[in-house]
Amino acid sequence: MTPLMIAALAALMVATAFLSGLFGMAGGMILIGVLLMLMPLPTAMVLHAITQMASNGWRAFLWRAHIRWRPVFVYLLACAIVLSIWSLIRYVPDKPVALLLLGITPFMARLLPKDFKPNPESVWQGVIYGSICMALMLTTGVIGPLLDTYFLGSGQMDRRGVIATKATCQVFSHFTKLIYFGGIVSQAATLNPWLALIGIACSMLGTTASRRVLEAMSDQQFRRWANRLITTVASYYILYAGWLWIAKSAVASF
Template identity: 45%
Template sequence: MISMPFAAALAASVLSTSFVSGLFGMAGGMILMSLLLYLMPVAPAMVLHGITQIAANLARAWNLRQHIVRPVVVRYTAGALLAGVIVASGLVAPSKPVALIFIGLTSFAGLALPHRLTPNVTAPSQAIGCGTLCTGLQLISGVSGPILDLFFVRTALGRKEIIATKAAIQSIGHVLKLIYFGRLLLIEDGGISPLAVLLAIAAAVLGTLLSRGLLDALTDIGFALWSRRLIAAAAAVSLAQGLVLEFGSFR
């Protein structure tokens, strides 16, 4: 069983962040990660975040399935599987603070680059690299949103193609994260209430469906403008979290 205050906080957190992600294809997952880490320990938070994001992203991908750019999904998946092998083998294991600082600094640098130098997920080799980099960061820090968004923000894809394709590839990344942190949860002999899981899934799907009307009304120009602002905001949060974890609370 879960308490009513916890249930209300969980439902509100998942519903609101899924709505944001359904509208812009970004930011919601990172905000939710911070909220869940406040509500529960790390391993259960990572697992519940993975379950929630899989539900939300699958709902978005299905809702906009005709807009998915499938070659990007296939190439990203190849890179994601490579990252899973690398992280699981322990070949690369930077700390969470370093990963968060890297996400923040790299995202700001990417936004400042001229158009011709900005990462582009529609380029075959870059799609594979995106899958490797973003999935590796997900397994280390739990998030990779600003970096992933950077690969999409200056492509020629429309807003629905971006959201649909990102939803499909993020589902893959979150499945790998769920497997990775689910193993840790079993080792720690922890658990998550089934009611909390069902509540989170329902809120994630509902938030995604509620965002469709506003997405249809949003223009590609408006979407691109707000996407850059959200990337900057998410990068700032990531950088701040990493600095606090690495150097303390600055007191």
């Protein structure tokens, strides 16, 4: 990558970490989409995992007093189960599939029955949600919209609790993704360590900058703008995946 591309990517990492710091999601979706455009999928997944571990880890530290630990431990159990299964399958999707799944995940989450009430304190719900989330994580690279549905739908947490608990779960999610794409699959990725360090620093900077803005927001504003943002980003990825498929089909026909 040229210095100009690295500088642009660093700015994007700061901006997406800022978004994630505000809403607990969306930033990671935007970043993985750009990385998939620039790099092979395994390399993009490794860099994304490193930056998101830094972003979520720092966010969890900043809001550590609001973490709900029971859902975190159940989620960690689900991560271990899915990683064990995926290690046997070793599935790596191509870019159009990853982008399509990335786009439809938020809409799938909204298809849940309206009378269904997610309960982050429930062990069985935690294992089910955690397992589905981790399967998607190892396919698309992000799970924010589905995990948000789990935490936001319960009404048991304010915005700080959602941000802190979800960030802690995401640290384990992205660590699992790093293990999978960085060491288990045959297409083990290679990544410039300087680019990884830049990603970590930018993620922490963007996360820190978002804290004051999140404090000033109300819970109603938090939920409303999070839903609008995720819908816009998800719709773009569905369209982009469709365009890649059309372009791929056109090339294959010649």
